[in-house]
Amino acid sequence: MSALNPYRPGLFVAFEGIDGAGKSTQLHAAAAFLQSAGRKVTLTREPGGTEIGEKIRDLLLREPMRAPTEALLMFAARQEHVLQVIEPALLDGTDVVCDRFTAATLAYQGGGKGVPTERLQALARWVHPGLCPDCIILIDVPPEVAAQRLAQARQRDRFEQENLDFFTRVRAHYLQQAAAAPEKWLVVDGTQTPEAVQNLITQHLKKVVDHFDSQ
């Protein structure tokens, strides 16, 4: 059992960063690394990860709504995800690698859209009491770089259409969260090549796994 998460044996890793930072690009390599170390891994995402969660994701990415509604839907999807997917996997000894978790709601709906942080934290305490990722990997890029990448990629969803000021606030909030808990967060400069970013993440995960297993 880990001292980081004393009630379960799986490792919980979350990837964070603004839209276009490179999370999806790096998630699979991280999962592959953990598997190569002999660990069982579940790869999942937020909002989503369950049947209801994916329906809520669809609403969130398409339908205009107020920021508090957005936050409540994020946590509604998260409730199902935690109960159906994350906790059962962790309790079974399976690592969970998740594309976004509560830090994203704090950064986007809190930092980006002004929903009071204490309300979001109260929801987090209600929806996943005692559960927090063991390791949060923040892929940090300036909004201009992310926007350039997304411009070359697919059609943008509702969040990806936000302006640079919005992403500047979201990025700043992420960096603030990371600075407040440096033992939990790895901040990687996402403007490097995908290979360089992957190397840094792998090196860090090696250390996290060793520490986690030694508890």
Ligand SMILES: Nc1ncnc2c1ncn2[C@@H]1O[C@H](COP(=O)(O)OP(=O)(O)OP(=O)(O)O)[C@@H](O)[C@H]1O
């Ligand atoms: N280090 C990198 N350097 C240059 N381009 C990159 C890098 N990492 C990812 N990309 C490219 O940037 C685009 C966005 O990457 P990706 O989809 O992984 O970001 P994301 O953080 O998952 O975005 P979203 O939040 O929208 O899902 C993709 O076209 C991807 O190929």
Ligand SMILES: [Mg+2]
């Ligand atoms: Mg992605």
